[in-house]
Amino acid sequence: MKGALLINLGSPKSPEPKDVKPYLDEFLMDKYVIDVPYLLRALLVRGIILRKRPEESAHAYKKIWWEEGSPLIVLSERMHKKVKAKTEIPVALAMRYGEMTIEKGLQELHEQGVTEVLLFPLYPQYAMASTLTILVLAEEIRKKKFPQMKFTDVPAFYNKPDYIQNLADLMQKSLEGYDYDQLVFSYHGIPERHIRKTDVTKSHCKIDGSCCSTPSAAHAFCYRHQCYETTRLVAEKLQIPKDKYCLTFQSRLAGDKWLDPYTDIEIDKMPSRGIKKIAVVTPAFVTDCLETLEEIAMRAKEDFEANGGEEFLAIPCLNDDDAWVQTATNWIEEWAFAEKKAI
Template structure:
């Protein structure tokens, strides 16, 4: 009698998600669900309800729907398409011993339904991988908690291992470099900007176990160590240092900034919109922009930077502007992600 096959390892790739369509109604539903998450709007429930229902939802859905329409394709959301391609690439790379799926915190496919699908496929161990290079509670932490909770509610013993972040992993850095290098060679920028998604300063301080390191000095993110291992801002600078080295960028030829801030709160800086003005005032004319807090092109890369930041740069008198695409399902990234997943799958204890 042949031996029973070993159960497969489930792989759960996690994203925030996207509206079902760029219609105002679908965008409103998406924003309501997404921004109701206490990890995203980390404030007292009554204050979150007031902000959401009296400030955000009456006005933002129409504006955000226009932004989504500007990047939507005939096949759907760019984020959805890129994630599907990554799932397919990883399934091929990892082989029959793994079952790869993706899920969203908001919208479809949902985390509960996808965990259920993996368990029904026979998986008794899951590798959970939020698709964000740098760790934050608002994204990676909250998504992982949801996956743990859902796996724990299932009958049987489902082990969870986690790829929590990969800010300077060679597979990620190598893929970004391979995407960017030929584009930079043709474009010949006179400056390179690394624009990361912003976070409220209180979330950065909350990640500091000592309470005395993060955001207390101008050099607090100059290195990554035990004191700031889970600091989102420090990991962004670690990504930048790795890319600067890999691309061979000259000192003074690059900057770091943070985008997508909410003006009603104090967010980490410097802000991308301010840096654009400063770079033009310094005489720069040809700007290339990376968005390495995302592995897949989405609203924040294609519309916020690729359309609005480009328009602002040209309004300021710049000559040209280049958005470096995300790694999406680039072969080097597929191999790098597979390496991270295999390493996590062999860990003997829950990640």
């Protein structure tokens, strides 16, 4: 029997420091997030970052927390509920970090008799710190707890026509009647070394301005290329002139060279260049979360206006948009019924 497991990032149990700290510990101690030797990672995370970050992050979470709970969890649950209502295939929901574990999600499917699972990371672009860590952990759990299960995974869908159409339609609706000076495609940042580590050719990804536009097998796992490709396809779909949009990366940590240009720096400079009205979309996420609701819709907006900006529009993520739900359901059913269709 076949079933699917939707997997998102996760969230603290509450926006209080006592719950934010263990969540951050689990997240930052992931070797695919901070990819340095364990002892160095432990020193950095537990000896330095977790001394101040839980209080700071808790403050940020409190600004976006809903009465029902974490926006990311609530929105993921809404999407999950809609997908379940559209298919007879068993579908469960899990998070990479926090209490809604992948093991619990697999157990739920196991109890329904599922032996073949479609792992569905809810990330359009492939990255070590998102897609890879999910797939590795799921496989570790399978070997220990569910050895009879068979896994298939949904590849990065950054360029799939139906996803691009969903994103473009949502953006067009959000932008209706809004005459922006610049549209910012802001993606979550990652260290440049992650790009090189996921380069299957071991030589293509030089991050030199041309490698992402030069055809290569590396692109199947290159986060940077996939961000640029999503942007290009959506801009073409919406017929946005090249001088009216830009691509940036947000949420970096100090100490390493991260993908640039940086969202905060670019947005802060825009008013001085005569760009007074902007819209920001965050296509690295399909679900609104701390990085979209607080970092962009609140902090970036405040900084933009403080520097002379006049209007700032934060475009929501796909969340539980009906067209996106239908797309996700279609992908699950295409996989589940592939053999029947072939016959």
